[in-house]
Amino acid sequence: MNQPTDILIIRHGQTAWNKLKRLQGHSDIPLNEEGRLQAVTLAEILRHEPLDAIFSSDLQRAYQTAYEIAKSHNLPVHTDKSLRERCYGICEGMLAEEIKKAYPKSYEAWYAADPDHFFPDGERKTESPRQFHYRALEAIRNVASRHCGERVAIITHFGVLETAYRAAQNIPLGTRCKMPVLNTSINRFRWRDGRLELLAWGEASHLEEARKPPVDYYKHF
Structure with a gap:
């Protein structure tokens, strides 16, 4: 039997569109x-936490967050498009009210949690x-299977965290899944025997510290 993998799944820092x-x-x-600033503060909080590997979505908001953690651990960032x-x-770039006005059927399906609805294609x-x-879920499984018995960090997005939470809590597709997912919040899971277990959700005390920039913060950028 493979040893379990402990996984920190972390949402990226804030973007202008998040705001x-x-x-x-x-x-x-x-x-x-x-x-x-959130990314730098998160890296400082995790500085003394043992990590064996760091994975990230290839989108820059996730990679930029992962990079700060990787620097403090002297580890590379492994990017994976499947973690997007x-x-x-x-509908990307639109506000909810704009979607409701322009694509009312998609808006209704979105808020009804229709698991088989597609927004109109764009780019x-x-x-x-x-x-x-x-x-x-397959992306998380791939990371876990490569690092049995280790602790890894995955820096990713709201939707991937919702997927992990839904899988660990046995919440079926087609139902609303309500849980806070703050930017750079730390969420702890364990992959054991082919499934996710939720250990801790929404560690975010460091976000208060992020309001007070470290002395050397501006050296980073």
Whole structure:
């Protein structure tokens, strides 16, 4: 029997679109000033926590966050496209009210948690919640299987965290899944015997510290 893998799944720092509540998806939006400060503070909090590997979505908001943690652990960041957020097609960059006005049927399906609904395609082809769920869960499984008996960090997005939470809590697709997912919050899971277990959710005390920049903060950027 393989040893369990402990996994810290962490949402990226804040972006300008996060602040405005615009849907991001695969749109490659960088961290804003607050997000960069959150990433530096998060790295400091995790400095003394043993990590064997660091994985990240290839989108820059996740990579920029992961990079700060990797520097403090002298580890590389392994990027993985399968750890991206769900693709929302033409609705990326829009506010919820704009989606409601322009695509009312998609808006209704979105808030009804229809697992097989697709937003209209845009620059990129969209994914249904069901497709995304299995893609994200498989990405987590791949990381866990490569690091049996170790502790790893995955820096990713809201949707991937929702997938992990849903899987660990046995919440079926097609139902609303309500839980806070703050930028740079730390969420602890264990992969054991082919499934996720939730150990701790939403560690975010460091976000208060992020309001007080470290003395050498501006040396980072």
